[in-house]
Amino acid sequence: MKCPKCNHTQSRVVDSRHAEDTNAIRRRRECDQCGTRFTTFEHIEMSPLIVVKKDGTREQFNREKIINGLVRSCEKRPVRFQQLEEITNKVEWQLRESGIAEVSSRDVGEYVMDLLMQVDQVSYVRFASVYREFKDVDQLLESMQGILKENKRSES
Numbered sequence: 001m002k003c004p005k006c007n008h009t010q011s012r013v014v015d016s017r018h019a020e021d022t023n024a025i026r027r028r029r030e031c032d033q034c035g036t037r038f039t040t041f042e043h044i045e046m047s048p049l050i051v052v053k054k055d056g057t058r059e060q061f062n063r064e065k066i067i068n069g070l071v072r073s074c075e076k077r078p079v080r081f082q083q084l085e086e087i088t089n090k091v092e093w094q095l096r097e098s099g100i101a102e103v104s105s106r107d108v109g110e111y112v113m114d115l116l117m118q119v120d121q122v123s124y125v126r127f128a129s130v131y132r133e134f135k136d137v138d139q140l141l142e143s144m145q146g147i148l149k150e151n152k153r154s155e156s
Contacts, residue, residue: 003031050102073127
């Protein structure tokens with residue numbers, strides 16, 4: 001680590017602690033040559049996760065897109081924002097743990113819908129209607145019948 005004052009490359013760590021607002025380690029260092037103290041942050045570097053969209057274009061995974069879609073589908077529903085963040089975290093970690101660098105937007109949507117179904121079924125139907133692009137009421141009813149069958153199985 002280079003000293004910001006003299007550019008000397010040798011320093012010693014005086015103090016290390018977890019940075020509370022980020023997933024990082026905060027280190028106080030002291031330059032071995034000039035004695036200047038400075039702070040560094042150590043972050044986990046994650047490889048980029050690429051989402052392949054329906055039209056074949058590729059873009060970097062964006063948590064905000066998932067959060068925004070969930071917020072819209074959960075409007076006026078008894079779903080806490082914290083639950084939406086948990087869904088997004090689970091989706092991201094599920095994708096990263098798969099070890100695949102490129103994932104289809106279809107897979108991302110399916111993961112989100114599976115988790116949203118467990119939180120709120122009305123929000124699930126809203127999300128699915130946009131995600132699956134229902135063309136008519138028959139497709140919507142078909143989706144809702146699947147939910148009803150699932151409910152009957154879980155009650156038995």
